[in-house]
Amino acid sequence: MDLNDIRENYKNFEDWKIEKIASEEAGSLRPEVLDILKAEIEKRNLNLNLINIVDSQTKELTESEFNEYCGILRNHPCPKCKSKTQKINATMVGRVVSMLIMTNYDKSLKVACSNCLDEMHSKANMKSALLGWWGIPWGPIQTIRSFIFNSSMKKNNRTEKPNEVFASFIISNIGIMEKAKTEPEKLTEFINRTNNTI
Ligand SMILES: [Zn+2]
Structure with a gap:
């Protein structure tokens, strides 16, 4: 064009x-x-x-700009439970769904407070246990893989400093973070959109 x-x-x-x-x-x-x-x-x-x-x-992003964006996102109210008592963090959640002969294992990005992230991991595990395991032969194998993946990701839901997934969310969404300075509600909207994408 x-x-x-x-x-x-x-x-x-x-x-x-x-x-x-x-x-x-x-x-x-x-x-x-x-x-x-x-x-x-x-x-x-x-x-x-x-x-x-x-x-x-x-x-080019400077360290101080990066830290400023981190502070904005860390202290943003949780887009899921709306609470401000816990800091925002990010994670990847693995989930397995089997349909007829297909087993689908996907990993998706989630941004929320630590409690909500824990809950997202638990819910994904429950869903995989219900919908993932029965696909033969990959269902049980992928379901177990996703359990292991989620339990290792879960360890970083409550880090004192933002974790790596959080840092990469900032770096990939600089425009949204800049916008959040004047329109914080747009950040909430954007995170909700991200969290709802599978
Ligand atoms: Zn929350």
Whole structure:
């Protein structure tokens, strides 16, 4: 697609789509396309903070910015139970579902307070025990693998400092973290979307 086509496409996107690209995808756009995106934000009089959000994803992340984002996410209310008493952390949850002759083992990212993360691991284990084990031959094997995986991930749900999954969530979602400074509810929305994806 040449730049004129891209410009034409951006012109036709609705505001929400422009905002979504600005906060979630800007990091992967070429510089010429970033200019088109910024011009569109300015032309539509969208929140000019969006320009900062775009820029945050295209420049090198400093340690102090990273620490600032960590602090924002750590102290964010839990998107699941809404509580603020525990710090937010992140994990991967493994789950096995067998259907007819297929056994499907997937691992998905979850962000929440430590209690909710523990609960997500337990629920996934229960689900695998109900729906995963009976697929032959992979059901029982994958179910046991997922139990082992979940129990090792669970050990990092209550780390004093953010764990590695948490750090990689920050690094992959700089735009969302920058946006959270002024619109924290958008971070909650984004995490809920992430947690609900399988
Ligand atoms: Zn919670």
